[in-house]
Amino acid sequence: MATVYKFKPLNVGRWVIWSLFALLLLVAPLMFTRNLSHTMLEQMGIAIIACLSYNVLLGQGGMLSFGHAVYTGLGSYMAMHALNAVSGGKLGIPVSLLPLVGGLSGMGFAVLLGWVTTRKSGTPFAMITLGVAELVFAMSLMFSEFFGGEAGVSGNRVAGQPFLGITFGPQIQVYYLIAVYTFVSVAALFAFTQTPLGRILNAVRDNPERVEFIGYNTQRVRYLAFIISGFFAGIAGGLGAINFEIVTAEVVGAARSGAYLLFTFLGGATFFFGPVIGGVLMVIAFVLLSELTKAWLLYLGLVFLFMVMYAPGGIASLIMMNLRVAKFGKLRQIWNSYLGLGLTALVMLAGAGAIIEMVYHLQLNSALGDNLRFMGVMLNARGLDSWFGAAFVMLTGLGLFELARRQYMREWGAIQEEIEKEIKRRETAV
Amino acid sequence: MSAYALELKDVRKNFGKTEIIRGVNLAVKAGERVAVIGPNGAGKSTLFNLISGRFGLSSGEILLNGQRIDGMKPYEINRMGLSRSFQITNIFPKLSVFENLRCSVLWSLGYRYTFLKALSGLRDANDRADELLEMIGLEKRRDTLAMNLTYAEQRALEIGITIGGGAEVILLDEPTAGMSKSETSRFISLIRKVTEGKTLLTVEHDMGVVFGLADKIAVVVYGEVLAFDTPEAVRANARVQEAYLGSTVADSQAGGH
Numbered sequence: 001m002a003t004v005y006k007f008k009p010l011n012v013g014r015w016v017i018w019s020l021f022a023l024l025l026l027v028a029p030l031m032f033t034r035n036l037s038h039t040m041l042e043q044m045g046i047a048i049i050a051c052l053s054y055n056v057l058l059g060q061g062g063m064l065s066f067g068h069a070v071y072t073g074l075g076s077y078m079a080m081h082a083l084n085a086v087s088g089g090k091l092g093i094p095v096s097l098l099p100l101v102g103g104l105s106g107m108g109f110a111v112l113l114g115w116v117t118t119r120k121s122g123t124p125f126a127m128i129t130l131g132v133a134e135l136v137f138a139m140s141l142m143f144s145e146f147f148g149g150e151a152g153v154s155g156n157r158v159a160g161q162p163f164l165g166i167t168f169g170p171q172i173q174v175y176y177l178i179a180v181y182t183f184v185s186v187a188a189l190f191a192f193t194q195t196p197l198g199r200i201l202n203a204v205r206d207n208p209e210r211v212e213f214i215g216y217n218t219q220r221v222r223y224l225a226f227i228i229s230g231f232f233a234g235i236a237g238g239l240g241a242i243n244f245e246i247v248t249a250e251v252v253g254a255a256r257s258g259a260y261l262l263f264t265f266l267g268g269a270t271f272f273f274g275p276v277i278g279g280v281l282m283v284i285a286f287v288l289l290s291e292l293t294k295a296w297l298l299y300l301g302l303v304f305l306f307m308v309m310y311a312p313g314g315i316a317s318l319i320m321m322n323l324r325v326a327k328f329g330k331l332r333q334i335w336n337s338y339l340g341l342g343l344t345a346l347v348m349l350a351g352a353g354a355i356i357e358m359v360y361h362l363q364l365n366s367a368l369g370d371n372l373r374f375m376g377v378m379l380n381a382r383g384l385d386s387w388f389g390a391a392f393v394m395l396t397g398l399g400l401f402e403l404a405r406r407q408y409m410r411e412w413g414a415i416q417e418e419i420e421k422e423i424k425r426r427e428t429a430v
Numbered sequence: 431m432s433a434y435a436l437e438l439k440d441v442r443k444n445f446g447k448t449e450i451i452r453g454v455n456l457a458v459k460a461g462e463r464v465a466v467i468g469p470n471g472a473g474k475s476t477l478f479n480l481i482s483g484r485f486g487l488s489s490g491e492i493l494l495n496g497q498r499i500d501g502m503k504p505y506e507i508n509r510m511g512l513s514r515s516f517q518i519t520n521i522f523p524k525l526s527v528f529e530n531l532r533c534s535v536l537w538s539l540g541y542r543y544t545f546l547k548a549l550s551g552l553r554d555a556n557d558r559a560d561e562l563l564e565m566i567g568l569e570k571r572r573d574t575l576a577m578n579l580t581y582a583e584q585r586a587l588e589i590g591i592t593i594g595g596g597a598e599v600i601l602l603d604e605p606t607a608g609m610s611k612s613e614t615s616r617f618i619s620l621i622r623k624v625t626e627g628k629t630l631l632t633v634e635h636d637m638g639v640v641f642g643l644a645d646k647i648a649v650v651v652y653g654e655v656l657a658f659d660t661p662e663a664v665r666a667n668a669r670v671q672e673a674y675l676g677s678t679v680a681d682s683q684a685g686g687h
Contacts, residue, residue, distance in 0.1 A: 196536050196552070197545040199525075203533045206522040212504040213482065213514055215537030215595055224543055427570060 018187070025179040029172060040283050042175050045182035046239045047279035051267065052189045053232035054260045059269030060193065061225045062205030063118075064126045067133030068260045071230040073252030074109050074136070075102035075237025077146065080153045080247045087159040094163035099181055099238035106234020107227055114226035119219060121208060133257055140249040152248030155241070168242070178239050185232055190272055192228065201225050259286075262304055268316025277315050295360045299353075328422060330415045337408040344401035351394025354379060358386065434493070435460040435599050435629040436481070436512075441490035441500075443473075443480055450476050452653035453490075458646075460495075460598070463630040465644035467637075473653045474633045475517060478603050481631075482514045483507040494599065509537065513597035517604045517633075519584045521591060523577035527568050530576050530587055532559040534594025558594070565624050566590040582613050586620065593624050600625050602632040606639065618643055641665075649673075 028041050050072050057063040079102035085091035086098075093101075117128045140147040147153070157168045166173050192198045200221055203211050208218045241247050250256060259282060267278025289296040311318055325331050354374050358381040361372045370382040379386040436458040443451040451473050458464050466474050479485045481492055483504040492500040499507050522530050532549070535558045541547070549555070563569055566586040571579060576587060585605065592600060605621060606614045618639050621632070634640050640647060640661070647664045649656040657667050664670055 191548070192545055194548050194550065195545040196541040196547065196549060196555075197543050199529060199533060199549060200536065200543075202525055202529075203522045206524050207520060210516075210520045210522065210591070211533075213508055214534045214591065215505050215508045216543075217503070217505050220543065224545070228545065 021186070022183055025183055028179075029175050035171075036287070038171055038175055040287050042171075042178050042243050043283045043287070044280050045175075045178040046236050046243065047263070047282045048182055048276050049185045049232055049239070049279075050236035050260055051264045051275035051279040051282065052186060053229045053236065054264045055269055055272075055275040056189065056192070056201075056225055056229040056232075058261070058264055059271075059274065060198065060205065061201045061222060063121065063222060063226070064261075065117075065129040065257075066126055066254070066261065067129040067136070067257050068229075068233060069252050069254075069256035070113070070133050070136045071106040071110055071233035072237035072240070072260075073247075073256065075106035075234030076241045076247045076251050077153065077237075078102055078105035078234075079238035079241040080155050081146075083155040083157065083159060083241065084153070087156055092160070094161070095157055095159055095168055095242065096163055096166065096177055098242055099177075099235045102238020102241065103231045103235035106237060107231035109234075110227045110230025114223055114230065118222040118226050121204075121218070121222065125222075130254075133252070133254055136252050137249070137254065140252055147249055148247070150249075152246050154246040157242050157245055174243055178243065181235060181239055185235055186276070189232060193272055197221065197224060262300070266304065266307055266314055268314025268318075270313045271316035271320060274314050274316030281315075293357065293360075294364060295356050298356060324419070325415055328419050330418065333415060334408065334411045337404065337411055340404035341401070341408055344397055344404045346397075348394055348397030348401050350375060351390050351392070351397055354390035355387070355394065358390065434458060435462070435495060436631070437491075437493040437496075438477075438481070439491040439493070441477075441480060441492060442488045443476060443485065444488045449488075450653055451480065454650075454653070454655050456648060456655055456658060458629060458631065460629050461627060463625070463643060463645045464632070464648055465640040465646075466631060466633045466648045466650055467635070467640055468650035468656075472650045474650050475603055477650065478514060478601050478631070478633065482512065482601060508595065508597065511597045512599040512601070513592050513595055514601035515588050515592040515603055515605060517607055519581075519588055521576045521584060521587050524575060526573045526575055527579065527587060528559055528563060528572045531562045531590050531594055532556065534591040535559055535562070535596075538595040562590045562594055565593075566620065582609060582617070585609065585617065589621065589624060593628075597628075599629045600631070602630065604633050604635065606634065606636065614639060 025045075029038055032038070032041065050068070053071075054065070054068045057065050057068070079098045082091060082093075082098055082101040083095065086093065086095065113132050117125060117132060120128060141149075157174070166177075168174055168177070200211065200216055203214075204216075204218050204221050211218050211221070237251070240251070263278035263282040263285075264275045265278070266281055267276065268274025285296065285300055289299065293299070307314065313320075322331060325334070354377075357372060357374050358379060361368075361381045365372070366381075370380050372379050372381060379390070434457045436456070438454050438456040441451055441454045442449065454477060466477065468474050476485070480487055480500075483499070483502050483506070487500050490500070491498060494507070494510055494512055497510065499510060499512070502510075522533065525533070532555055535555050536542075539552070539555050539558070541552065541555065563572055566589060568579075568583060568586060568590070571583060576584065579587060585608075589602070589605060592602070602621065606617050609617060614636060621630075622643065632643070634643070644661060646659060647661055648658045649664060649667075649670050651673050656673055657664050657670050659667070
């Protein structure tokens with residue numbers, strides 16, 4: 001399967017895509033007017049910047065970092081301390097520039113720590129980032145003046161002189177601040193992929209040894225990419241500080257680093273826009289899924305597992321593969337297969353979900369009695385019929401899904417062959 | 431300025447206690463085409479790895495245009511005008527053919543690590559990459575990912591990447607390895623074309639090719655240069671005949687490979 005690295009939408013100009021993106025950022029809070037929606041939209045903007053900055057390392061540079069939260073988190077802390085300095089009258093910058101303080105701090109720490117981590121690549125690089133992350137987290141527990149101990153550091157974003165009448169009192173002003181930073185950061189990070197350093201970074205990912213023989217110092221390339229990544233990570237962190245008005249030690253924690261890795265991967269590290277999807281999913285999972293079920297981390301783990309196994313290019317690659325099929329006018333041929341896959345997967349998931357929820361109910365909520373509601377059905381966590389029923393639904397779903405999958409794979413293979421033939425035909429026709 | 435483009439003085443290399451390169455002396459004039467031949471395991475590839483900075487020497491000196499390059503990093507040596515290809519195809523698999531070539535020209539055109547210029551605006555780099563594309567005959571494969579090329583096409587791309595930076599001294603490590611007879615002859619004319627006027631060192635097994643391409647032949651046997659002379663002189667050299675060449679020449683003339 002050919003993966004096209006360049007983000008090249010079908011027949012649609014780049015301008016259209018970027019205008020639509022800007023428009024979407026502009027009108028999103030008008031379409032989703034609930035308070036929770038606004039909170040989520042703000043977090044999505046922040047997560048998008050963070051995941052995109054992470055993907056400079058993972059997808060574009062082949063650097064598997066286990067410590068990206070160090071740069072977002074330290075950016076958050078520095079921005080928060082700067083905010084408090086503004087409140088205290090010791091610093092005279094508008095609050096809208098605080099994310100840049102976060103960005104510059106993230107960059108500063110990347111200059112410092114990246115100098116050590118980017119000396120190595122591959123597994124040693126991953127190990128060192130893990131070590132650095134643990135180090136910073138341990139420090140966050142030791143230096144409570146800076147990290148604020150268990151309570152963290154809090155502040156009030158209504159500080160300093162209002163800039164053009166913007167006080168950041170109303171939530172919507174915070175949203176638009178984040179939206180502006182999101183648009184500019186996404187544009188800047190995309191532009192980065194189209195520069196000499198951005199392309200050589202891809203070359204370093206593909207084949208570091210060869211890069212050394214075309215005049216480039218691979219360590220320097222990784223280091224510079226790491227610094228750029230740290231800058232945008234810090235911006236995301238600074239926005240987070242303004243948005244939440246509190247920063248606690250968990251922002252530099254391993255769980256946060258893991259989340260960046262996981263959702264960047266889920267969104268798709270091989271395409272520029274993959275982490276944008278990843279950032280959106282991250283917020284949906286953290287805010288909505290965690291409300292819906294206590295077992296959300298388990299579901300997330302399962303999704304991640306299947307993604308790594310069956311679609312290592314993430315959601316973005318699934319989209320691009322199907323766009324390719326659509327481009328050759330063959331998407332309609334497998335429409336039914338997708339429907340079949342979707343329905344059987346739903347049946348399977350319903351069964352599996354029922355079992356998982358019953359286990360969680362027994363472990364955590366047994367004081368509330370044996371009964372629980374799941375998808376509109378009353379289940380008895382201690383009843384044989386509930387377990388039997390759930391297992392039956394799951395296995396039936398699994399069997400049907402496997403049948404649908406085989407059918408789909410056959411059709412997919414045939415279509416890919418047709419497309420290859422078509423490409424060959426066009427090539428020789430030229 | 432030295433009279434020699436590349437000069438090796440008593441170069442030695444040990445791996446552990448084993449001495450692989452045992453005092454090699456070699457002086458190549460600018461514009462000369464030198465074929466390095468010798469049996470498997472003689473140290474030809476190791477010699478290339480030492481010259482290009484992939485490995486460090488145990489002792490001795492290597493000079494490029496009169497300047498010491500031993501102890502330098504590969505990218506430093508490359509920037510001084512020496513470029514090499516690899517025996518096992520060594521390209522950027524997930525980049526397109528054009529991107530592969532464009533990467534190879536960036537440093538030499540002075541773009542270094544810049545991230546403030548768009549690639550699409552670099553006229554000289556794009557023109558040079560397209561020129562290379564035409565030289566190696568892959569115009570039709572411009573936007574194909576390098577990993578989807580045929581083997582012969584990948585070998586051609588390997589050459590393209592090697593010459594991209596405009597180096598004056600080119601090292602080709604078995605450029606025709608794994609190619610059929612007809613592919614090989616086509617490939618040799620490609621190599622001849624793209625290295626026109628440059629100093630060339632190449633490891634090659636096909637004796638027909640060696641005698642056709644090279645101005646001079648260096649015979650490496652057991653970590654030493656047994657002979658370094660014109661093809662005719664090497665062919666007549668009794669020591670070479672005895673050690674290595676005789677049987678191979680006979681083989682290749684008999685149509686074997």
